[in-house]
Amino acid sequence: MCKRLTTLVLLVALATPGVAAEAPANESNWRLGAAVGYGGRTNPLVQSDDIPIILELDIAWFGERWFFDNGDLGLTFADNNALTASFVARINSDRVFFGRTNTRFIDIGLDGAQLPAAVSFKPPDRDYAVELGLEMLTGGNWGALQLSAFHDVSGTHEGYEVYADYRFGWRDQRLYLEPSFGVSYKSANLNNYYWGITSEETGFVAPAYEAKAGLNWHARFKVGYQLDRRWALSLVAEYERLNDEAAASPIVDEDSVLGWFAGVSYRFGR
């Protein structure tokens, strides 16, 4: 499926004139910003802490073909009135939840019976995966669509993800409202690496579990209020429903991830 999608994306992109993206004369290549406020992301893993978001940094550079966007490295190979297509390298985002897990002593076994002695248990650790993929951006008065397909190139999970996100921004002078929603298909290899439990990891507390492919969906709502050229108020709420295969994992406690942030942001050099 991934190969077919990649071929399709390449065909569409290459069939269009390959005009490189070009910033207007007065637009800086850099986009630098910071937001301070209060927010977080819930952690769906058992015995885990939510992820606080107090300071957000926005560090991006957009050249004619190359770009760096908050950790993503991209090479744009097609840009025209219809779409912008790029090769992108990134770090998988599923790993972040595994960095905030805790060890606890459990005295109830898998069968619900009392264990002879408490055993320590911590959700298994997972590695970061470097992924390479294709990304297509298109938009107009009807909204904006982002389509992407990424495959692991670091030998970590050896799976792939296909992602689609649609958003519609509405502005009335300083006020900006942006609802968005989308889906993310995660292959069996990717899903199983992050949310499965191998036979080596199983123990008295967690049984072995194999996660198959699944579809996450998400919805998001952003409200912005521009105070002046550089300062803005920002309020974001985001809900992501994990696919059933991930949600059914013994190391998963919640079947969704809720994110939120309220704060003030500053854009440098605008």
Place this chain on the structure above:
Amino acid sequence: MSRLLVSVLLLLALMPTAHAEEMKLTVKPLLCITDNRNPVCEVRFLVVWETEERGYYCLFNDYGETPLRCWNEEQKGQAADDRAVQETFSFWMTGADTEARLAEVSVEVLHMDSDDRRRTRRTRHVWTIN
């Protein structure tokens, strides 16, 4: 004595003119936001001025060489200016000498959308939710 006179003259020269100090000029709104869907900002600007001295005063902006309005023997005034703008511009007040600006206010026009779609892409990292 001559030193004192020079010092006083220098001080007077460095001081802003009385007019510039006295003239208060306010414009609403001060920020106008455009995007690709609405690339032109069509707004009624309300300009209010006030000074301590009655006199002849004129209101200008960047869009014309002739004044938008002049007041004779007035100490304060206001004007509404319906305008469609795409660039940052200024309103300013002058006295009888229309070359000397007594007060100036800049209205910023901020274009929020970029022609580069990549600047609108969503990244999905833990540290960015915005």
